[in-house]
Structure formats: structure tokens, C-alpha cells
Amino acid sequence: MNVDLSKRMGNMMIYALTALLSFVVFISPAEAEQKPPPIIEPRAVLRMMDNRENIVFINVLSFLECMDSRIPASRCIACEETGEKTAVLPQDRNAKLVFYGGNAPVEAGCEIIREAQRQGFANLYLLKGGLTAWKRAGYEVESINRIPRVPGPALKPGNLKAWLNSAPGALMIDLRSPAAYQSNHITGAVNMPLATLHRTYQDLPWDRPLLVIDADGSRSFLAVSYLRRKGFENVHRLEGGMVSWQARNKGGAP
Amino acid sequence: MKSRSSIGRRLCFAFLVCLALGLILPMGIVQTAANQSGAPRNCQSCHNDVHYKAGFQASAHGNNTCASCHTDITDLRRHMTGETKPGPVNCGSCHRDIASRFKKDVHYIKQNFQCQDCHQNIHSIRKSGEGLKVAVVENCSQCHSREDYTLLGHSGALLKGNTDAAACTDCHGLHNTPYYDPYLERDKAAARENYTRRCRSCHADAKMAKRNRFSTKAVASYDESYHGKVLNIGFPQRVAGCADCHPGHNILPKNDLRSSMHPDNMKAACKDCHKGFHDRFVSFEAHPDPLDPKRFPVLYWTNAFMIALLGGTFAFFWLHTILWWRRTYCDKCCEGKAGFIENTILPECREEKQIQRFPVRDRIMHVLLILSFFTLVMTGFPIKYYDSPWAKILINIWGGAYRAGLFHRIAALVLCGLFLYTLWLSLQFLFPKRKFRGSLQRLFGPDSLFPNFKDVKDIIGMFKWFFGKGDMPKFDRWTYWEKFDFFAVFWGMTAIGGSGFMLWFPEAFSYLFPGWMINVATVVHSEEAFLAAIFIFTVHFFNNHLVPNKFPLEPNIFTGRYRLEALRHERPLEYERLMAEGRLDAMKREGPGLWTQLFASVFGLASLLLGLLLTGLIFWAALFY
Numbered sequence: 001m002n003v004d005l006s007k008r009m010g011n012m013m014i015y016a017l018t019a020l021l022s023f024v025v026f027i028s029p030a031e032a033e034q035k036p037p038p039i040i041e042p043r044a045v046l047r048m049m050d051n052r053e054n055i056v057f058i059n060v061l062s063f064l065e066c067m068d069s070r071i072p073a074s075r076c077i078a079c080e081e082t083g084e085k086t087a088v089l090p091q092d093r094n095a096k097l098v099f100y101g102g103n104a105p106v107e108a109g110c111e112i113i114r115e116a117q118r119q120g121f122a123n124l125y126l127l128k129g130g131l132t133a134w135k136r137a138g139y140e141v142e143s144i145n146r147i148p149r150v151p152g153p154a155l156k157p158g159n160l161k162a163w164l165n166s167a168p169g170a171l172m173i174d175l176r177s178p179a180a181y182q183s184n185h186i187t188g189a190v191n192m193p194l195a196t197l198h199r200t201y202q203d204l205p206w207d208r209p210l211l212v213i214d215a216d217g218s219r220s221f222l223a224v225s226y227l228r229r230k231g232f233e234n235v236h237r238l239e240g241g242m243v244s245w246q247a248r249n250k251g252g253a254p
Numbered sequence: 255m256k257s258r259s260s261i262g263r264r265l266c267f268a269f270l271v272c273l274a275l276g277l278i279l280p281m282g283i284v285q286t287a288a289n290q291s292g293a294p295r296n297c298q299s300c301h302n303d304v305h306y307k308a309g310f311q312a313s314a315h316g317n318n319t320c321a322s323c324h325t326d327i328t329d330l331r332r333h334m335t336g337e338t339k340p341g342p343v344n345c346g347s348c349h350r351d352i353a354s355r356f357k358k359d360v361h362y363i364k365q366n367f368q369c370q371d372c373h374q375n376i377h378s379i380r381k382s383g384e385g386l387k388v389a390v391v392e393n394c395s396q397c398h399s400r401e402d403y404t405l406l407g408h409s410g411a412l413l414k415g416n417t418d419a420a421a422c423t424d425c426h427g428l429h430n431t432p433y434y435d436p437y438l439e440r441d442k443a444a445a446r447e448n449y450t451r452r453c454r455s456c457h458a459d460a461k462m463a464k465r466n467r468f469s470t471k472a473v474a475s476y477d478e479s480y481h482g483k484v485l486n487i488g489f490p491q492r493v494a495g496c497a498d499c500h501p502g503h504n505i506l507p508k509n510d511l512r513s514s515m516h517p518d519n520m521k522a523a524c525k526d527c528h529k530g531f532h533d534r535f536v537s538f539e540a541h542p543d544p545l546d547p548k549r550f551p552v553l554y555w556t557n558a559f560m561i562a563l564l565g566g567t568f569a570f571f572w573l574h575t576i577l578w579w580r581r582t583y584c585d586k587c588c589e590g591k592a593g594f595i596e597n598t599i600l601p602e603c604r605e606e607k608q609i610q611r612f613p614v615r616d617r618i619m620h621v622l623l624i625l626s627f628f629t630l631v632m633t634g635f636p637i638k639y640y641d642s643p644w645a646k647i648l649i650n651i652w653g654g655a656y657r658a659g660l661f662h663r664i665a666a667l668v669l670c671g672l673f674l675y676t677l678w679l680s681l682q683f684l685f686p687k688r689k690f691r692g693s694l695q696r697l698f699g700p701d702s703l704f705p706n707f708k709d710v711k712d713i714i715g716m717f718k719w720f721f722g723k724g725d726m727p728k729f730d731r732w733t734y735w736e737k738f739d740f741f742a743v744f745w746g747m748t749a750i751g752g753s754g755f756m757l758w759f760p761e762a763f764s765y766l767f768p769g770w771m772i773n774v775a776t777v778v779h780s781e782e783a784f785l786a787a788i789f790i791f792t793v794h795f796f797n798n799h800l801v802p803n804k805f806p807l808e809p810n811i812f813t814g815r816y817r818l819e820a821l822r823h824e825r826p827l828e829y830e831r832l833m834a835e836g837r838l839d840a841m842k843r844e845g846p847g848l849w850t851q852l853f854a855s856v857f858g859l860a861s862l863l864l865g866l867l868l869t870g871l872i873f874w875a876a877l878f879y
Contacts, residue, residue, distance in 0.1 A: 069366035103364070103435050129435065135363045136433065146342070149371040151396035221365055221397070239399060 037124035062194040067145040078195035079110035100127035150228040154239035170209040209234040217241040309378030360433035387421035394422040407505035450495035475541040489655030531761035538769030560781035571793040577720035609841040611816035629665035633658040639875035700730040709734035730827040753779040791865040812854035813846035
């Protein structure tokens with residue numbers, strides 16, 4: 001009985017070791033590739049800059065946001081954009097790339113970071129707190145093509161249904177990434193990511209009321225201002241974005 | 255003559271040249287400057303909108319030229335042909351303070367706003383004067399929904415012309431609206447602290463309250479609640495500030511369904527921090543006033559009872575202490591004058607016969623009691639007197655309010671353990687080997703700590719002795735003040751421990767009691783803490799250590815030994831009883847070792863000094879804060 005037990009235990013040990021070995025050999029490189037870059041404080045980046053290290057900032061927000069306000073000399077490559085944008089990455093593979101977004105943590109699936117990892121950049125960092133932490137620390141930013149803000153009230157999630165009834169031709173535009181849109185969205189909303197809005201806005205109907213929806217209400221103001229500057233007169237935004245919408249409505253219909 | 259006239263002509267000519275240079279040349283420069291740097295007249299020839307003409311002249315910036323702000327337009331021709339366009343205006347070159355504050359403003363940090371985004375009418379902007387608050391509301395509500403703010407309350411009063419009422423900027427700041435990162439815990443705490451301070455700036459202002467017929471009690475009562483005290487001591491992370499229970503901008507009456515104070519909505523506010531409570535939890539009063547018998551009758555009478563208990567206990571024992579001290583001091587003086595040497599100043603001799611009074615177990619228990627008690631006092635009283643100057647210093651010694659709270663709870667558990675163990679020992683004393691026979695005799699017997707009729711006689715006898723009307727009563731093993739100390743702990747532990755556990759686990763207790771019982775528990779915990787601490791640090795210290803014939807320390811609770819001479823003198827009945835029963839010889843021991851004596855002296859004196867220091871701090875806070 002005891003011999004059987006010890007034999008069975010021995011076999012189990014061998015299986016477990018084999019499984020562990022195959023995990024280490026086959027799975028871990030892929031896992032390592034997907035590991036997010038370390039987080040770095042704005043102050044630490046500044047120290048590196050003082051030491052004349054080759055730092056390249058990459059703004060992973062939309063092109064519009066990046067041109068509106070960015071850390072000086074940043075490169076604008078939105079998370080969702082790769083393709084031709086990968087050419088914007090520096091030639092020097094030893095350069096230290098510091099990725100940053102708004103104050104929300106940069107999404108784990110940010111494509112341009114994965115691309116940089118694939119291309120063999122060894123020193124990648126995520127800026128802690130993003131652009132807001134940078135500004136909060138009192139460091140300078142630059143505006144290449146600032147969008148003058150156009151004031152206008154936001155629509156509360158509770159009033160959405162009434163508003164849609166009063167504006168039958170209204171079109172809801174979801175500014176989030178296709179992945180976020182796929183996971184959940186308000187019924188009837190179309191996906192037009194903010195990352196490419198500067199190229200796609202012309203596809204929007206000029207004569208219909210528009211409602212712009214983002215993740216948490218912090219990015220739609222700039223999008224509305226941009227569309228208003230481009231000549232869309234009847235543009236609104238959803239206060240608090242999808243977060244506030246979901247807190248109120250569990251379902252998808254307005 | 256000729257030469258003179260030629261000189262005159264030359265002078266005339268020079269004068270005319272100077273005049274010409276003085277008049278025409280500057281005109282030319284001005285003209286050039288006007289053409290090249292964009293003086294108002296020239297700019298307005300193209301920018302002929304009313305905003306740039308009459309509106310601008312009457313505006314707050316009317317004394318400036320266009321080029322004062324648009325400094326990058328230096329060549330009018332190039333500007334007119336579109337070769338140069340005006341860049342962003344740097345308002346900070348004049349409005350330096352605002353510009354530096356705006357660097358911390360949420361509108362800049364989160365939305366990259368520039369001055370002109372809010373001040374869209376910058377070319378015709380005027381000083382708002384008395385209408386500033388209304389103008390602020392108008393401006394903010396261009397983007398921020400007005401319906402949140404303008405239902406009732408602040409805005410209602412403001413729009414009716416009451417300039418005391420809060421506009422957006424009174425709470426959120428002007429040009430320095432703080433940014434709080436929702437992903438950072440420390441920011442949430444900072445927001446809570448900031449907005450609570452902002453509310454307080456008006457609602458605790460007596461003059462403003464009088465003008466607007468509201469009561470400042472809301473703030474005062476919040477400050478005296480657990481939420482308020484912990485927030486004020488500098489730990490807003492885990493307690494409710496104003497905006498946690500009064501969220502949103504509309505301050506509506508309690509009976510309005512939209513009000514956060516409506517009973518149906520109150521649960522939602524509580525649920526943000528408290529989980530798993532019974533519905534009756536919401537009857538907790540966040541602004542309790544123990545002095546208002548109409549609104550809070552139970553709280554009022556509990557408070558009255560506690561104050562009476564405090565007053566009665568201290569009145570009796572302080573009087574007792576003062577009279578005792580007076581009598582002993584007189585005796586000592588008389589003895590001194592007569593040439594007697596006080597026993598206690600004789601050097602303690604190891605060879606001197608002593609008896610075992612406290613076993614090691616009791617001594618360890620007393621040391622643990624002292625340590626836990628001091629921990630409780632030093633972590634609890636900074637919360638009770640949060641506004642005293644020493645509160646924050648003391649709380650920081652523990653490493654902040656969170657850690658102090660942790661130590662408070664650990665010490666409370668130690669004390670509870672001691673209490674339960676003492677209960678167990680008492681039961682063992684009463685029912686040794688589970689024998690019930692004779693338990694009554696043991697309960698009222700001389701070895702028991704339970705009060706009996708002799709104690710009443712002793713109290714009377716002691717007062718007679720205080721006034722020289724008789725001898726000091728003969729005591730047995732336990733004096734009546736020692737029995738009081740023992741029973742005070744029993745009462746105190748029930749009151750302070752029970753209320754403490756209610757405050758520790760308020761949600762669980764809501765299944766047993768209504769929420770307002772937490773208010774009652776707060777009063778009991780706080781008042782009982784005062785009673786316990788001050789009683790120990792004054793009455794217990796005096797009766798057992800500072801009384802002149804024991805001063806400065808009676809070490810027997812630490813050494814466990816009692817000098818035979820002291821026993822015969824201070825507890826003659828016990829001495830006689832032990833002699834009669836023939837037990838005395840078995841109890842005789844050698845005197846305490848050097849290390850025991852050293853520990854007893856150092857630990858005992860340190861405890862005494864710390865207790866007296868804390869008494870000073872507590873009285874300072876109680877009397878002046």
C-alpha cells in the first residue's frame with residue numbers, strides 16, 4: 001500500500017515537473033513579451049533627462065489631444081494606431097521610450113507599446129499619472145495646434161432618453177476604442193474612435209444633432225470643441241461618459 | 255550789428271529746427287509705431303466689431319493697446335497680409351498671481367484650458383463688482399450643468415441677491431480649483447478635507463449664521479462626532495466629510511425625495527463606507543447634540559447621567575484625597591517636630607522580613623494593565639481633544655491616526671483579556687474546586703474585594719480621622735478605596751468596553767440596536783474614558799503612591815512583597831488574622847532582589863510621571879479647548 005502510494009507520488013512529481021518545464025520553455029517568452037513596462041515617476045524622468053540620457057516621450061492619446069497639449073518634443077502615436085505610425089518610433093533601439101496618456105493608467109492592450117516591445121526596444125517606461133501628473137508637478141507642456149474650447153452644457157445620462165425623443169435624427173458617437181465599444185455601448189451609438197476623429201469627422205452628418213460619448217466624460221469636451229470648430233453646430237456630450245451611464249443604466253438601451 | 259543779427263537768425267533757425275524735430279519727429283515715430291505695432295486705431299480699422307471698439311474701450315482692459323497683449327504682432331503689414339498670425343496671449347505677464355495659481359487648476363491640468371476658454375468675452379470683459387458671484391455662476395454653468403446647482407439652497411439665495419450664499423468658486427476656488435485624481439487614495443482624502451473646510455468656512459461663521467438665520471451647531475456637532483474628530487485629527491481617509499453625506503450641489507429639505515438626507519437615500523450615502531448593516535443603522539445621527547433634550551432625549555439623559563457620575567465620583571474622592579493629604583501632612587509635621595523619623599525613609603533592608611502580597615501572575619497582570627491603559631489613553635485622548643495643541647503631536651508619535659487606532663484596538667483587546675481573566679479568577683475564588691458551599695462567606699469575607707458593611711463603617715471612621723475625631727480605622731486585607739478601584743474597573747470595562755466594541759463594529763451592532771445607539775456609545779465611551787483616566791491618575795495615584803507616608807511610590811504591586819511592619823501598621827486586622835490563623839510564617843519571604851527593585855522603581859516612577867503629565871494635558875485641553 002505504502003509502496004503504491006510512493007510510486008504514485010513519484011509519478012505525479014514527474015508530471016508536475018514536466019508541466020513546469022514546458023511552461024518555462026514554451027509559455028514564458030510570450031508572457032515576458034506581454035509584461036507591461038515599469039512605471040516611472042515624472043521626477044525620475046526629469047533626472048534622466050538631466051543626465052542627458054536619450055529619452056523619447058510617446059503620447060498615446062489621440063492625435064488631436066497630443067497636438068493640443070503634450071510634453072515638449074513628444075511623438076504622437078495613439079494606442080490604437082500602429083501601421084504607418086510605427087515609423088515614428090526612433091531608430092535608436094537603446095533609446096528610452098516613456099509612454100504616457102491622461103491620468104488613467106495606460107491600457108494593458110496598448111498596441112504601440114507591444115509594437116515597441118516586438119521591435120526590440122529594451123528600455124520602455126510608463127509615466128505614472130500620465131500627462132496630468134506631469135502638469136501637476138509643474139513641468140512644462142507645449143501646444144502645437146491647440147483647439148480653442150467652445151463652451152456648452154453636457155447632457156446628463158438621466159436626460160438622454162428625453163433628449164433622443166426630442167431630437168429624432170440624433171446620432172450618438174462613441175469615442176472609445178473599438179474593443180471598449182465591443183464590450184458594451186449604448187444601443188444606437190456608432191463607434192468613431194477619438195484617435196482617428198481628425199480623419200473621420202467628415203463622414204459625420206452635418207445636419208443631424210450629435211451626441212459625443214467617451215469613457216468617463218473627461219475627453220469628450222475636447223472632441224465637441226473640435227467638431228464645433230469644424231462647423232458642426234448641434235453637438236453635445238454625455239456627462240460622465242459611459243461610467244456615469246452604466247452607474248445609472250445596467251442595460252444597453254437609453 | 256550784422257554779426258549780432260546773424261547770430262539771432264541762427265538762433266531762430268536752430269530754435270525752429272528743434273521745434274520741428276521736437277514736434278514732427280515724435281509724431282513720426284508714433285505714426286510709425288502705430289502702423290507697425292498695431293495701435294488701437296489701426297487695429298480697429300479692420301477689427302471693427304463692436305467688441306473691439308466701444309466694448310473694448312469700456313472694458314477692464316480699456317487702458318491697454320492691442321499690442322499690450324498681442325505682443326507678437328510687430329509688423330502690421332505682415333499681419334494684414336496673413337503672413338503672421340497672433341499667437342496665444344500670455345495673460346500671466348500682467349496677471350502673474352492668477353497665472354501661477356491656474357497652473358494647479360483642474361481646468362488646466364485635465365482640460366488644458368487657457369484664460370480665453372472661460373473668458374470668451376475677453377475684449378469686452380468688465381469688473382463684476384457686487385455681481386461677481388452671479389457672474390461666476392453664469393460663467394461656470396456655460397459648461398457645468400446648472401440643474402445640479404440651481405434647484406434650491408445656495409443658488410436660490412444667491413440668485414435672489416444674497417451675496418453671502420455660496421457661488422461655485424466659494425467651494426471650488428477661483429483659478430485654483432483643485433484637481434483630485436480619482437485613482438489616488440490620498441487625493442480622495444485631500445478632497446474630503448478641502449471641501450469639509452470650505453463648508454466650515456461659512457457654516458461655522460457665527461456672524462454669517464446670524465445674518466442668514468442658520469445655526470452653527472451643524473458644524474459644532476459634526477466636530478464632536480467620531481467622523482468629525484477623526485477628520486480633524488488629520489485622518490480623513492476613513493471617515494465621512496460633509497460632501498460624503500451631502501453629495502451633489504442641491505441642498506434640499508429632508509422630506510424632498512431628491513434630497514440625499516431623505517431616509518430612502520441616506521442608506522446609499524452610508525453604504526459608500528459601511529457594508530452589511532441593518533436598515534435601522536441609518537437612524538445614526540451625524541450631528542448629535544447631547545444638550546438638546548427635545549431632539550435627542552436618550553442622548554441627553556445618558557450625557558446627564560455620565561456627567562453626574564463624573565461629578566459625584568470626583569467630588570467624593572477628591573475631597574477624600576484632599577482631607578487625607580491634609581491629615582497625613584499634619585501628622586508628619588508633628589512627628590518631624592517631635593523628632594520621629596518616618597519609617598519609609600529608612601533604607602529598605604533585604605534582610606528585613608517581608609510577606610508575599612501579590613503572586614507573579616498578579617504583578618504581570620498589573621504591568622499589562624498599565625501598558626494597555628496608557629496605550630488607550632495616549633491613542634484615545636488625542637481624538638477626544640482633537641483641537642488641543644498636543645493632540646496631533648501625540649497622534650504622530652504613534653505614526654498617525656491609523657496606527658494609533660490600531661494600537662488602541664490591540665490595547666483594548668489586551669485589557670479585555672485581563673478583564674475576562676480577572677472574572678475567571680473571581681469565580682475561582684468564590685467557587686474553589688466548583689464548591690458552592692461557603693461562597694457567600696467568601697464573597698463578604700475579609701479576603702474578598704466585594705464591598706461589605708465594614709467598608710461603610712471604615713469610610714465614616716476615615717472621615718472622623720480626617721477631622722481628628724478618632725483614630726484611623728483598622729483595615730483588613732483590602733481597604734474600601736482598593737475595593738472601589740477594583741469595582742470601578744468592572745463598571746468601567748463594561749461601559750467603555752461595550753461602547754468601544756459598538757464603535758468598532760457599528761454595522762454588526764445595528765442588528766441589535768438602532769443606529770442612534772452609536773451616538774449614545776460615543777458619549778459613554780468618551781465620558782467614561784475621562785473618568786477612568788483622571789480617576790487613576792489622581793485618586794488611585796494619590797491613595798496608593800503619593801500619599802505622604804508612601805511618597806513617591808509604593809512598589810509592592812511590582813515587587814509582590816509587603817514589609818511586615820507596613821502590614822502590621824496599615825492592615826492590622828489582616829496581620830492579627832494571619833497571626834491567629836498561623837499563616838503568617840508561611841507567607842514570609844526574603845525582600846525583593848536588586849533587579850526587581852530597580853524595575854519596580856523605574857517602571858513605577860515612569861508610569862507615575864507619565865500619568866501626571868497626561869493629567870496635565872487632559873486638564874489643559876478640557877479647560878481651554
